[in-house]
Amino acid sequence: MSELQRFNSEDGQSGATYKAQIEAHIRRLLLRGDMQVGQIYSANSMAKELHVSNSPVREAMMSLVERHLLELVRNRGFRVVELDSTDVWEIYQLRRLVEVEAVRVVAASRLDSVQVKRLEELAARTDELSKAVTRDDMFDYLEADHHFHLYLVSLTGNRRWVEAVERLRDQSRVNGLYLNLLDCGKVADTAGEHLEIVDAVVTRDVQRAMELMVAHLEYARTVTGEKVEDGAYRRPSV
Structure with a gap:
């Protein structure tokens, strides 16, 4: 159909x-x-x-x-909506604040076996899709990536946290910007980072989990083709 x-x-x-x-x-x-x-x-x-x-x-x-x-x-x-460099910076800044803190909270908690299995499955799914992804099915990979991140945040037990991350992630991907992960050959890298994040979370290595998430989000500041530097773009105060 x-x-x-x-x-x-x-x-x-x-x-x-x-x-x-x-x-x-x-x-x-x-x-x-x-x-x-x-x-x-x-x-x-x-x-x-x-x-x-x-x-x-x-x-x-x-x-x-x-x-x-x-x-x-x-x-x-x-x-x-068209994203400019200021939009990219604002979304990246918020994502770094909320997603790194989320992974800290989850890594510091004790996940049960069902939660661990589901988290591992979602990460493995992105890794599987990344191995033969094409432009035609790139959206499917990005949705698998989306589901991994949202489930990870859901393990905080805070549904508003999940909703905030869901919106920020969609805003960062509007205009099809994340499709160029394929063009720059980073799809497999991002999927591999999911596996590393899961390992750090499951072993309760909080500091490593946070550092891995910071590195993982780095792409979010380069989606327009240029790296947005900290504080380089600020809207005028009103």
């Missing part, structure tokens, strides 16, 4: 479920870079493309505005 065919009928689905499916579809387009920066997209035209009613599409796109992946252009539609 194609992605579009999944939306051909609303029968048997709650409005919330239907809207969530459409939102996930548009998110996929955004993170794959299939929606062009600067172009205006209307809910009406998107609904026609998906063969669905306008209302759930608009609701989904408004939700993505709230997640800072789209911008509302009054009386015209929605525009893809």
